[in-house]
Amino acid sequence: MVLDNNDEFDFPGPGAWDDSDGARPVNPAASSNTGDAGDAREGSAAGEGGGVQEAPKWANLPVADAGIPGARKRKKSLGEILVETAVISREQLDEALKVQQATGKGQKLGQILLEKNLISEEDMLRALAAQLDLPYYTRLPLNDIDPALVEQIPISFCRDNKLLPVARDDFNVTVAVADPLNIFPLDDLRLILSTNINIVVSPPSIIDASINRVFERSNDDSKKAIDELNVPEIGVDEDLEETRDLLESTDDEKPIIRLVNGLLTRAVKEKASDIHIEPYEAEIVVRFRIDGALHDKMQIPKRHGSSLASRVKILGKLNIAEKRVPQDGRINIKVAGRDIDVRLSVLPTAHGERIVMRLLDKTSGAKRLDQMGMEEDLYKVWTSLIEQKHGMILVTGPTGSGKSSMLYASLMHINSTDINILTIEDPVEYQLPGVGQIEVKDKIGMGFAEGLRSILRQDPDVIMIGEIRDGTTAGIAMQSSMTGHLVFSTLHTNDSAATVTRLMDFNIQPFQISSAVLGVAAVRLVRKLCQSCREAYEPNDRELQLLGVTRDKLQGGKVYRAGSGCERCQNQGYSGRLGVYELMIFDDLLRETIIKSQDAKAIKRVAIERGMKTLRESAMAKVVVGLTSIDEAIQKTQTDDLDLGL
Structure with a gap:
């Protein structure tokens, strides 16, 4: 126009x-x-x-x-x-x-x-x-x-x-x-x-957003569908139109179909990362994981569990007759014009099939590195680190801590037309333009180690390994980083120092670790306080000690905690999440310590003396500026309590 x-x-x-x-x-x-x-x-x-x-x-x-x-x-x-x-x-x-x-x-x-x-x-x-x-x-x-x-x-x-x-x-x-x-x-x-x-x-843009919100509200059929499930005949309907937007569901569809569509639509609307469908003796409980925490959403009569599980399994192209063994599948749906990739896991239990659906909004794409919430000095050090030509860079943390997002953001930052970036992932979460991405397929013998060997024959400059799970993968990755490649990967450890001992558990020698690894970042996600309903209060002496500041350094001598909730945060007191980081740079003194000592606490002590800010310190810095609460910071950085004697 x-x-x-x-x-x-x-x-x-x-x-x-x-x-x-x-x-x-x-x-x-x-x-x-x-x-x-x-x-x-x-x-x-x-x-x-x-x-x-x-x-x-x-x-x-x-x-x-x-x-x-x-x-x-x-x-x-x-x-x-x-x-x-x-x-x-x-x-x-x-x-x-x-x-x-x-x-x-x-x-x-x-x-x-x-x-x-x-x-x-x-x-x-x-x-x-x-x-x-x-x-x-x-x-x-x-x-x-x-x-x-x-x-x-x-x-x-x-x-x-x-x-x-x-x-x-x-x-x-x-x-x-x-x-x-x-x-x-x-x-x-x-x-x-x-x-x-x-x-x-x-x-x-306003009309598009309004259309989505209005139709979401109009088509939230999950509760109404539960009432209609009392009809004697409940069909699950094997026809599936993957590209149809779930907001276009109509009253003519079977109640079980509208129930599942309503659950998926509601989960996307509430920005849930997972849907849990949990059968118990008397009922089926549906919970959403939002900002890392599970929330009860509804209860479904137990007699409809079989139909509900069958409908979900049909969407995931699983065997609906097999109810004795676990099954994994994948569903591609569209909600409010957004392409959603759903990873499906079905697990038989004593009271029926337990279902977990992990939602990945492919439309939103991966975040840029400058959107990851790093403090300015940390951002400069990290960007300098990932721009090196060879060596190994590791990101560590528990499941759902933001490791993959950190790696994707780092790859996007260094991606250019004059380098060849290849990844091996399980699964591929986001499509990165200009990056060759390979997905693990264990059923046909295509694991991380096998994929990594093939990648090395593709003349890569940068390699990203979704996760180091065994000694074979660790050994190939370590060797690759010492032969002219920049290698990124993740490990499941509590902090950056524990990564060193985990690599040793994989039979990687200390001298190899000190020679190849450039740095390790431990990451966590803390919930962000809702800025509309957060409550200010004066911290006590114990809380001030945890914050590491004096009262006069706080704005008005106060910090914030979660309020009673409001419409904007769905009455949770929190809305969204923030990254907190612990970056351990491998300098000469730290390399020497790694060779001499195999103790994670000794390694961490030296790193702190060399200026490393711990996860707890990073989280408390978010508390001081009013972005999260002390309770949330403590909960998400509990490993520091033992390490620091708190």
Whole structure:
């Protein structure tokens, strides 16, 4: 949608699509009320992180002119509006007009301004709303949208045409649109709803996010489906459309299908990393792991456990008749336009099949290194480390501590066209452009060691091994790092110093470790305090000792703890997670210590003396600035209690 500077429109405004006149557009000026600049109609910006916020009810939002005086009183060109609102200068407009004239008006002015990066798409949309005398909103009143209205319209229609019905009264439906010049879908919508259409304008990103939230709420069928499971016949339906968006589920589908779809949709909406379906003697409990902690979500009658397990196993292409042995599978689904990879594990128990589904949002992609939450000095040291030409770099921590994210971010940082990066992973979690990624397939004898041997014949510069699990893999990786390759990998140890002794357990000699390893990073994820409901308090002397600071170093002498919860954090007190890091650099003194001593505590003591900040210290630094709580920092760094004598 690109406009010419000299284009003027007689375009339908509020109430313009009348069912009686064949949807013929009329001049909005005839039916619109005037409003002053800066009217409440525009609303405020989207919330933190680009989220959608609810605006006041539509009845309280008067028709205005998108904050641009005089737009309604006289027709203005798009270029004039952009100049008057100081989006572009008169000189920039004149220059763009010259370009347009040189192309024989074959190119629209708006396109020229966009290509020159003089305006954004939102600038153009805001100016267009003013020119057409249409309301412009940067928020939509999601809580006031009637679910019955939404259910009449396919989600694909709303997504494809960037529109969303947001309100209705006895005679009209108000529709938010991202392209007010595209009248054809509005005409279709008038026929679908059999009513008149009023339009308001909103940015495409706000409409997309609103569509997802509204349809998620409308189609959260899990609880309703449980009630409907009381019917005698419960089919599991073997047909599977993997590419269909689960938000398009309909009431015509079998209850068990809508139950599973509802669970997956709800888990994605709540940013859960895992879904646990746990059969017990009297009932089936469903729990979501959110920000590292499990939360009860619902109970399902025990008699439906077999149907539920069968439906999930069908999705994962598993054998539904086999209920005696564990099975693993994979499901590819789409929720709210996002591609989700689901890793499925089914385990027979005394009360039925226990199911765990791990969710990976492939659409979001891996984080960049500068998004990992490292402190500035640590970031500089780490980037210097991973830019070396050869050697071994290890990341350690328990399952779910952020090791893979750290490796992916590091590979993305060093990736360039003049190096060859190859990985062997189990599984491949994110697709990295320009990186050759190989997935472990143990069933056909393609393990880490076998894959690593093959990678070495592919002329790699950088190798990433998802995990060192045995002595064979450790030995090949160590040898590779000493023959001109930069090798990244992970280990399961409690801290960075324990990595040295773990390698020794794999029969790697101390002199090999000291020669090959460049550094080890221990990582943890701590929950981030909800910034809306966190509570400030004065720490006691014991807590100050743990923080390692005096009271006068704290802002107002206080720190924060989790509050009682709010809507933003789903009443948990925490929202999101942060990385905390312990980086042990292998300098000459530390290498000498490793050769002389095989004691992890002695190695750690020397590393601390050389300036290493421990996991506990890193976590407490997050407490001081109000990002997490003391309780959370202690819980996630418990290994330091013994090492430091706390």
